[in-house]
Amino acid sequence: MAEYTDDCFLVPGPVRMNQACLDAMSNPVITARGSEFRDVMAELNSGLRYAFNLSPSKPEKKTQSWAGDDDYKVVVVSGSGTAGMEMIIANRFRTNDLVLVPTNGKFGERVAEMCSRFCNVKHIKYEWGRAFDLFELEQQLERKCYEALLICHNETSSGITQDAPAIAEMCQRHNVPFILDGITSIGGLPVDVEGWGVEAAVMGAQKCTAGPSGIAAITVNSHYIERCKAIREQSESNPVFYLDMISALKKGDDDQTPWTPAINLAMGWSKALDALKDETLEARWKRCSILSHGVQNLFTNLGFELLADPFQRSDTVTAIMYPDGIDDSWRSDLKEKYNTQVIGAQDHLKGKMFRVGSMGETTIEEMVEGCKRMISCFKDHGLELPDLDVESFFEE
Numbered sequence: 382m383a384e385y386t387d388d389c390f391l392v393p394g395p396v397r398m399n400q401a402c403l404d405a406m407s408n409p410v411i412t413a414r415g416s417e418f419r420d421v422m423a424e425l426n427s428g429l430r431y432a433f434n435l436s437p438s439k440p441e442k443k444t445q446s447w448a449g450d451d452d453y454k455v456v457v458v459s460g461s462g463t464a465g466m467e468m469i470i471a472n473r474f475r476t477n478d479l480v481l482v483p484t485n486g487k488f489g490e491r492v493a494e495m496c497s498r499f500c501n502v503k504h505i506k507y508e509w510g511r512a513f514d515l516f517e518l519e520q521q522l523e524r525k526c527y528e529a530l531l532i533c534h535n536e537t538s539s540g541i542t543q544d545a546p547a548i549a550e551m552c553q554r555h556n557v558p559f560i561l562d563g564i565t566s567i568g569g570l571p572v573d574v575e576g577w578g579v580e581a582a583v584m585g586a587q588k589c590t591a592g593p594s595g596i597a598a599i600t601v602n603s604h605y606i607e608r609c610k611a612i613r614e615q616s617e618s619n620p621v622f623y624l625d626m627i628s629a630l631k632k633g634d635d636d637q638t639p640w641t642p643a644i645n646l647a648m649g650w651s652k653a654l655d656a657l658k659d660e661t662l663e664a665r666w667k668r669c670s671i672l673s674h675g676v677q678n679l680f681t682n683l684g685f686e687l688l689a690d691p692f693q694r695s696d697t698v699t700a701i702m703y704p705d706g707i708d709d710s711w712r713s714d715l716k717e718k719y720n721t722q723v724i725g726a727q728d729h730l731k732g733k734m735f736r737v738g739s740m741g742e743t744t745i746e747e748m749v750e751g752c753k754r755m756i757s758c759f760k761d762h763g764l765e766l767p768d769l770d771v772e773s774f775f776e777e
């Protein structure tokens with residue numbers, strides 16, 4: 382394995398951007414409404430359809446680059462993933478609607494809170510890192526009172542990936558629309574938007590696709606679009622302006638956005654998506670899986686406890702509990718002395734846990750070196766750890 386000597390940046394997003402993406406963002410300005418920007422949008426739309434694992438579209442303007450042979454369109458949002466999720470929710474539900482939101486971490490809880498601003502929510506709160514009780518979800522769906530079920534597919538705060546195929550199957554059986562926060566899953570884990578019958582999903586650029594922060598994308602099917610239009614026509618929609626889905630849909634046909642787009646971010650993201658296409662989705666999913674399984678098995682063998690249930694651990698982020706006597710001062714030292722960054726925990730787990738990202742374009746060499754540095758830093762902090770062959774945990 383080639384030696385890695387650079388900084389290790391192992392956080393679960395924003396992730397490092399490649400040179401082509403950075404270069405593209407330094408392109409000179411172009412107008413927001415001219416044909417050059419339509420070229421940029423068409424390329425971006427086509428790359429996004431690939432990342433969403435949807436049918437292809439031509440990366441050419443005036444060819445409906447946002448659509449394909451399936452029932453889905455992609456919509457670019459100027460704003461981070463949260464803006465994308467708010468756009469999905471605010472436009473889709475009436476204040477009297479009731480949605481079901483099971484959660485097991487911070488970002489799922491945020492989905493529930495966001496929904497509560499726009500409609501009624503049945504929030505089923507599981508402990509962080511514990512899998513949903515599918516029997517309980519099935520019982521809820523049997524009540525036939527839900528307008529949709531929303532989940533955070535990959536819970537970045539606790540390192541668990543929900544059993545989306547099983548939940549999708551239940552939703553299809555009960556005819557309940559299924560909506561995904563796919564911000565740290567799409568592009569990094571197998572996501573089958575069409576096969577799962579997902580009505581709407583969002584991805585953030587700065588996560589699995591290694592694009593810039595501040596831009597996101599949504600995919601929606603025709604049922605979603607019909608519902609938004611019907612709600613608007615009946616004057617029952619929640620107040621939206623900047624994030625108005627109807628305005629975005631009107632402009633999409635023409636490779637445009639309703640307001641001034643995030644022009645240079647779009648240019649950069651498009652190049653990051655080219656890198657994804659070159660690698661292929663399947664190869665990226667596999668690399669993320671090798672990286673995450675390596676980290677999970679290594680730290681388990683070192684005697685650390687992982688937060689998430691073993692059978693649903695995420696391939697894009699691993700949440701590892703600190704042993705007794707270790708706290709976030711370890712992370713500060715890791716950054717200062719070892720030029721290696723991982724991220725801490727949120728809310729009640731702050732100072733008790735750290736998280737290692739395995740998304741974007743992170744190489745196996747970087748992860749192996751990063752793990753060696755983490756181990757050395759733990760030893761500096763007085764932990765006695767067995768000597769293990771780190772490389773061997775990352776073999777295919």
Ligand SMILES: Cc1ncc(COP(=O)(O)O)c(C=O)c1O
Pocket residue numbers: 394461462463464488533535536537538562564565585
């Ligand atoms: C699963 C998940 N959902 C939502 C968000 C929020 O996304 P953003 O910070 O892009 O608005 C994050 C950010 O880490 C996330 O990991």
